[in-house]
Amino acid sequence: MNPADVIATLTLQAGFNSAVVVAGTACLGVAAGAIGGFMLLRKRALVSDALSHATLPGIALAFLIATGLGLEGRSLPVLLTGALVSGLAGVLAIQAITRHTRLPEDAAIGAVLSVFFGVGVVLLSHIQTLATGNQAGLKTFILGQTAAMNQGEALALGALALAALAAAGLLFKEFRLLCFDPDFAAGQGWPTRRIDLALMGLTTLVTVIGLQTVGLILIVALLIVPAAAARFWTERLWVMVLVAAALGGASGWIGASLSALVPRLPAGAVIVLVAGALFLVSFLAAPARGVVATALRQARLRLAYAEQAALAAHEAGHPLDASPAIMAWLRLRGLAADGVLTERGRAAASAADRNRRLWERFLIRYPTLIPGQANWGIDPIDRVLPADMVRDLETGPAGMAHREIAG
Amino acid sequence: MLFPHSAPSIAETAATPPLEVRGLTVAYNRKPVLWSADYTAPARGLIAIVGPNGAGKSTFIKACLGLVPAVSGTVKVHGGPVAKRRALIGYVPQRETVDWDFPASALDVVAMGRYAMIGWCRPVGRAHKEAARACLDRVGMADFADRQIGQLSGGQQQRVFLARALAQEARVYFMDEPFAGVDAATERAVIQVLRDLDHAGRTVICVHHDLQTVADYFDHVLLLNTRVVAAGPVATTLNAETLRQTYGGRLGPGDVPMAGRDRAPDPGRDLAPLERGVA
Incomplete structure (x- = not known):
C-alpha cells in the first residue's frame, strides 16, 4: 500500500x-x-x-x-x-x-x-x-x-x-x-x-x-x-x-x-x-499511571533517598562511602568530586541532615499525620509543613495542637 | 415512581422510635445468621452493636436497610417501613467493601451522599458540591477534597465514608465498624462527629468491634450473637454476665470492660503519651 x-x-x-x-x-x-x-x-x-x-x-x-x-x-x-x-x-x-x-x-x-x-x-x-x-x-x-x-x-x-x-x-x-x-x-x-x-x-x-x-x-x-x-x-x-x-x-x-x-x-x-x-x-x-512514569518516579525517589543517606552520613562524621552508582550520581549533581564532597555538596549535606532530623521528629511527634503528597523524609520539610510547625519541630518538645496537614 | 421519595415530616415521625425491629431473621443456609431479633432503639444516645465475629452484626444492619433479604420480621424506621423512609437513613458501609482504586476524588465520593436528593439523570450541581465539601470539612478532610481516594490512608478513607453519610442529612445513621483499623486522629474525628450527631438529635447505630471503648463512646448497647442477647443502656447492660452470654468462653479476663471501671479519660488519650514521649 x-x-x-x-x-x-x-x-x-x-x-x-x-x-x-x-x-x-x-x-x-x-x-x-x-x-x-x-x-x-x-x-x-x-x-x-x-x-x-x-x-x-x-x-x-x-x-x-x-x-x-x-x-x-x-x-x-x-x-x-x-x-x-x-x-x-x-x-x-x-x-x-x-x-x-x-x-x-x-x-x-x-x-x-x-x-x-x-x-x-x-x-x-x-x-x-x-x-x-x-x-x-x-x-x-x-x-x-x-x-x-x-x-x-x-x-x-x-x-x-x-x-x-x-x-x-x-x-x-x-x-x-x-x-x-x-x-x-x-x-x-x-x-x-x-x-x-x-x-x-x-x-x-x-x-x-x-x-x-x-x-x-x-x-x-x-x-x-x-x-x-x-x-x-x-x-x-x-x-x-x-x-x-x-x-x-x-x-x-x-x-x-x-x-x-x-x-x-x-x-x-x-x-x-x-x-x-x-x-x-x-x-x-x-503520565499518571503508566509503567514508565511509575518506574521513573520510583527510581528518582530511590536516588533521592540514597543521596540523602550518603550526605547525612557524611555530615555525621563518616567518610563518604557510597556505592559507585551513588558516587556517580553525586558527581553528576556537582555534589562530589574525587571522592570528597564539594563546597556545594557540604552545604547540601548539612541541609539534608537538618531535613532528616526534622522529619524524624515529625514522625515521632505526629505519627498519625499524613503530609499530603510529600515524599517522606526527602522532600524539604519547609516546603511541606507550615512554617510555624517547622519552627515548633526545630525548637524541641513543646507540642503544638494536633492538626492535619494538607500537601 | 421509582425515585426520589419525599421525606416524611418531622411531626409525622417525632413520637416514633428511630428503629423498631421485630422478629428479624436472616438465613442463607441451615443456620440462621440472625435469628428472630427484636430491638427498639432509644430516641437519644449513641448505640453500639457488639458481638463476636460472625454474630450477625453487619447482617443486622444490612437487613435493616433491606440490603439482604430477611426470611421474616419487620423493620420500621421512625414508624414506617424502610422502603418509605430511605430519605431518613444514612449508611456507612465497611471500608473494605469498595475498590479504592476507583477513579474518583474524595469530593466525588462524598457527593454520592447527595445523589438521592438530586434525583435521576441530573448532574451534581454547585450547591450539592458545596454541601459535600462542608461535610468533608466536618471530618477534617477539607484539604483532601480533590485527592484520588486511593491515595488516602485507611483512616482518611473511613472519614470520607463518614462525610458521605453526613451529606445524606439523615436522621438515622447505620454505621458498619467506623472505627475499624483507623488511626488515632480518625478515631477522634469520628467520635466527635458521632457526638455532634447525637446532640443534633440524630440516631447513630454503630457496629463496634472494640469492647474496650464501648463504654467510653456509646450510651446504649445491643449485644448480638445470632440472637439479641441483651439491649439497653451501657451502664446497666454491659456486664460480665451478658458478655459471657454474648461471647461464650471466648473472652479473656482483661477483655471485660464494665461501665465506669477502667474507663479511659477521653478519646484524646491515645495521643497524650506520644506527645510526652517526644521530650
Whole structure:
C-alpha cells in the first residue's frame, strides 16, 4: 500500500463504500469504549465476553427456526434477535449460577461461555449440512465481516454511538454510584438492579450490533481494551469514559482503514490489534499511571533517598562511602568530586541532615499525620509543613495542637 | 415512581422510635445468621452493636436497610417501613467493601451522599458540591477534597465514608465498624462527629468491634450473637454476665470492660503519651 492510499482511506476519501465502513466502525468503537468504561469498573469485563459468545446458538437457532417457518433465514433482524435472546439467556444463566450456588462468578462465566459457544458451533455445523445452509454465511458472525457493511448499518452504528454517549451522560451519576458502591446505592433507595440492567442492556446492544463488524469472539476487546487503556491516563471517571470512547473510536477508524487497504486482512482482528497497540502505548507512556512514569518516579525517589543517606552520613562524621552508582550520581549533581564532597555538596549535606532530623521528629511527634503528597523524609520539610510547625519541630518538645496537614 | 421519595415530616415521625425491629431473621443456609431479633432503639444516645465475629452484626444492619433479604420480621424506621423512609437513613458501609482504586476524588465520593436528593439523570450541581465539601470539612478532610481516594490512608478513607453519610442529612445513621483499623486522629474525628450527631438529635447505630471503648463512646448497647442477647443502656447492660452470654468462653479476663471501671479519660488519650514521649 502506498502512503497516499493510507491517507485517503483514513480521511474517508477512498470511495464511498470504504468511507461508510470506516465511519461505521469508528462509531461502534466509540459506543463500545464508553459503555466498556463502566463495565470495567463494574468488574463485568468477562461477563460481556460470555454475553458475546452466548449469541452464537441464538443466531443459529434463529436461522433454523426462520427457515423452518419458510421465512428468509438470513435476514439480519431475525439473526440479531436470536443473538440478543441467547446472549441475554447466557447472562441470566451466569447470574442464576452465582446466586443459587457457591460457585464463584469466574467459574460460572467460563462454563456458560464455553457451553453456549459449543452449542452454537454444533448448530452451525448442522446448518452446513442442510441444503439451504451453504449460503447462510453465518460463520461471518464469528470473526465479523466489516467490509460488507452497508450505509444503513453504518447509520445504525452511528445511532448506537450517540445512544451510548447519551446514556453515559444521562446516567453518569447513577452508573458511577452503582460501579463504586452498589450497597450504598441500594441503601439510598436507588433501584440498583434496574440500573445494572440498563448498563447490561447497553452492553448487549453494543455486542449484538457489533457482531457483524468485529465478530463475536473479538467484540469484547472493543468493550474492554479501550477502557482499560483509558484508565492509565486519568483519575477522573468522566475523563476516563471520554478517553475510552475516543480510543475505541480511533481503534475502529484506523483498524477498518488498514483492513480496507490490505486484501484478505480480517478487519475485526486488525481493529482489535489497533486497540491493543493503543493499550500498549497507554500502559507504557501514560503520565499518571503508566509503567514508565511509575518506574521513573520510583527510581528518582530511590536516588533521592540514597543521596540523602550518603550526605547525612557524611555530615555525621563518616567518610563518604557510597556505592559507585551513588558516587556517580553525586558527581553528576556537582555534589562530589574525587571522592570528597564539594563546597556545594557540604552545604547540601548539612541541609539534608537538618531535613532528616526534622522529619524524624515529625514522625515521632505526629505519627498519625499524613503530609499530603510529600515524599517522606526527602522532600524539604519547609516546603511541606507550615512554617510555624517547622519552627515548633526545630525548637524541641513543646507540642503544638494536633492538626492535619494538607500537601 | 421509582425515585426520589419525599421525606416524611418531622411531626409525622417525632413520637416514633428511630428503629423498631421485630422478629428479624436472616438465613442463607441451615443456620440462621440472625435469628428472630427484636430491638427498639432509644430516641437519644449513641448505640453500639457488639458481638463476636460472625454474630450477625453487619447482617443486622444490612437487613435493616433491606440490603439482604430477611426470611421474616419487620423493620420500621421512625414508624414506617424502610422502603418509605430511605430519605431518613444514612449508611456507612465497611471500608473494605469498595475498590479504592476507583477513579474518583474524595469530593466525588462524598457527593454520592447527595445523589438521592438530586434525583435521576441530573448532574451534581454547585450547591450539592458545596454541601459535600462542608461535610468533608466536618471530618477534617477539607484539604483532601480533590485527592484520588486511593491515595488516602485507611483512616482518611473511613472519614470520607463518614462525610458521605453526613451529606445524606439523615436522621438515622447505620454505621458498619467506623472505627475499624483507623488511626488515632480518625478515631477522634469520628467520635466527635458521632457526638455532634447525637446532640443534633440524630440516631447513630454503630457496629463496634472494640469492647474496650464501648463504654467510653456509646450510651446504649445491643449485644448480638445470632440472637439479641441483651439491649439497653451501657451502664446497666454491659456486664460480665451478658458478655459471657454474648461471647461464650471466648473472652479473656482483661477483655471485660464494665461501665465506669477502667474507663479511659477521653478519646484524646491515645495521643497524650506520644506527645510526652517526644521530650
